[in-house]
Amino acid sequence: MKDAATGALVLGAQSSLGLKHTQDVRTEAKSKVVIARDPALHGADGKLNEVRVAALLDRAIATHTGHKRPIDAWRQIISDGGATGKVIGLKTNGLGGKGISTHAVLAMAIAERLQQAGVKPGNILIWDRNARDLQACGLTINTSPDQVRCFGSDVSGFEDAIETWGISHVRFSKILTRECAMVINLPILKDHSMSGVTFAMKNMYGVVERPQDLHGGGCNPGIADLNSFPVIRQKVRLTIGDAMTSVYEGGPGFRPEHLWQPNALIVGEDRVAIDQIAWGILDKKRVEMGLKTLEAAGRAPRYIATAGDSNYDLGVNDLQRIKLVEV
Amino acid sequence: MKIQLKRALLVVLIVASFATAAITGCRKKSATPFPPSAAVTGWEKSSETRTFEPKDLWQYIDGDSEQYIQAGVVSTSTSDYKYKGQLEAVVDVYTMSGPDGAQTILERGQTKDAKTINVGEQGLQSTQSLTFRKGPHLVRIVAYQSDAATPQALLALAHGVEANL
Helix, strand or coil, X not given: CECCXXXXXXXXXXXXXXXXXXXXXHHHCCEEEEEEECCCCECCXXXXXXXXXXXXXXXXXXXXXXXXXXXXXXXXHXXXXXXXCCCEEEECCCCXXXXXXXXXXXXXXXXXXXXXXXXXXXXXXXXXXXXXXXXXXXXXXXXXXXXXXXXXXXXXXXCXXXXXXCCEXXXXXXXXXXXXXXXXXXXXXXXXXXXXXXXXXXXXXXXXXXXXXXXXXXXXXXXXXXXXXXXXXXXXXXEEEEEEEEECCCCCCCCHHHEECCCEEEEECCHHHHHHHHHHHHHHHHHHCCCCCCCCCCCCCHHHHHHHCCCCCCCCCCHHHEEEEEC | CHHXXXXXXXXXXXXXHHHHHHHHCCCCCCCCCCCCCCCCCCEEECCCCEEECHHHCHHHHHHHHHHHHHCXXXXXXXXXXXXXXXXXXXXXXXXXXXXXXXXXXXXXXXXXXXXXXXCCCEEXXXXXXXXXXXXXXXXXXXECCCCCCHHHHHHHXXXXXXXXX
């Protein structure tokens, strides 16, 4: 089946992830998740091919928005996010250290497309917890407004006020609260020793001062609580997930013995649906490698269902209501 | 009489000092487990050492910190290294409250393809990583790239760290 807007292949009875979908489901689909893949993304030397990463990004965004021309797609994203003429943040994830952090080439490719769509370089802010995390991604710190900016919450500081939602009591980074009108979430797909999966929603732990306070109970309901704060819910509008490299076991740190290259970008607006799909990808790889599923290993990411329930209503975790488009 | 007593006491102290040195080994241990640049052939220490107390370990390894805390971690230190200016690696030294904690973490991280190595009291090595324990210390060395020379280079660095523990 082809997606009407883009001509992309939409899942048949069963996707390459082993996730079952029905014809009826597609017509009722509420949340769209795009997985764009390029098996040749890494060269023979193991390094990412920058040209192919940019092309993969264009393919993913075209499928997500329905616009063939990247410039049109990005203009729509900016407009929908209410960020025209304002600062757009790109929230990376460098906590795992060099080797398992959001790739700089992806962040810079997005920054390039945003500029082509009319965003001033200084209105693009690539950010994370601190300089070390950003450098782990391969990024260079820059606070000059003449260029794309790149710095962490160690520079901006955190709000004095403690905000509360559910069990979460947090102080937000001023980059989120004061600098950015819109944030594009750039997590990297990883196994996580406590939450099971770390991807779209878990990456928000990097926007508060003391994320360690939210790790209890397998990060459930910490992750759902955190993503419920209006400042996150309203500003973090789009996820472009880096699944070009991943760890399927031993995460969230760099574990070369469990490293693999899915060579994919996972794009969508529904953070819950994205994490549900990410769970399937990790589990498929774990089984392939002879490991237990996350459920069997006692690390099922329960926070995804919590975030999708009627109390939190952050998105859709029911596979029957997710429209997965693989290109 | 007083002078004779003082001399006798001095002799006793000197003898005791030598005896202590003989028992504990005359080789002086380094204050840090991290070998300085060039102490291990080809290896250069490329960053400052960072040290984390258990309550701050999340800043370094996020949720992974919990398993170390449960195993009794007392202190964690880390430093980056470079081999021949190209191969990048990181050395983490976890000091636990006792050898059991170090063993627990070592066994938990064991993979099928890891081979046993003769470093510390127990050591395991994969292509790009190496873990060993010695007393209350658990040492993990991870390379960010891999070529034919990587396993041997990591092993040499591990011996350099082991000598300082």
